[in-house]
Structures are given as C-alpha cells and as structure tokens.
Amino acid sequence: MSQLYLTTEELAERIKYDPRTIRERLKDSVLLEGVHYFRPFGGRKILYIWSVIEQDMLGHSTNHTLAVPMAGGGVCRG
Template structure:
C-alpha cells in the first residue's frame, strides 16, 4: 500500500484544523509518531501519513455512532 505524506499545513487543509492546533494539541495526544506521522531522516520536519489518520478518524466516528444507537 502506498502512503500519502502530508506536511502540517496540508493536513490542516484536509481536516479543517489550524496547523498550530495540530502541532500544539493533536501531536502526541491523538496523533502518534510511527503510526500517524514520521520524522524523515530523524529531522525536525514532520510528515503525516494520511491513510492512517483518515482510518483513525473514521474508526472513531463509527464508534461514536454505535454508542449513540
């Protein structure tokens, strides 16, 4: 499976959060290194793995729908 790698700004556009919110609130609380993002070559830059984030969002949405039923 091929992965789509996104910068913080590109992810912000897709999920309608600000890049600042992603960096300050979502990283390491909802988005975890190795699963949702990587730091290529051990550097500062973060690349998000879109497919993993999308699957997580959809799975959490399915759980909340099931609880409401």
C-alpha cells in the first residue's frame, strides 16, 4: 500500500488551515507523533501521513463519543 506523506504546508493547503495553526495548535494535541506524523531519519523535518489524518477527520465528524475535549484544546482518546 502506498502512503501519501505531506509537509506542513501541503497539509495546510489540503485541509484549509494556516501552517502556523497546524504547528502551534494541532501538532501534539490533535495530530500525534507516531500516529499522524513522523520525523524521517530522526531529523527536524515533519511528514504527515495523509491517510491516517483523513480517516480521523472523517471519523470524528460522525462519531463524537471516542474523544473527550480537554481544557487546553486537546482531546483525550479513551
């Protein structure tokens, strides 16, 4: 299976968010390292896994019972 990996800018264009919002608000609260993104070769560059992000976006829009909103803007998956 072929995965589509996106940079922050490419992801921002795809989901219509500002790249800064992704870096400061979504990364590490909604988008989790090892699930939604990774750092190839242990470097600073971040690549997002589009298929996982798309699946989570579609799943969360129809099923709100799997995530509990947190005061800091994140969610608790339980």
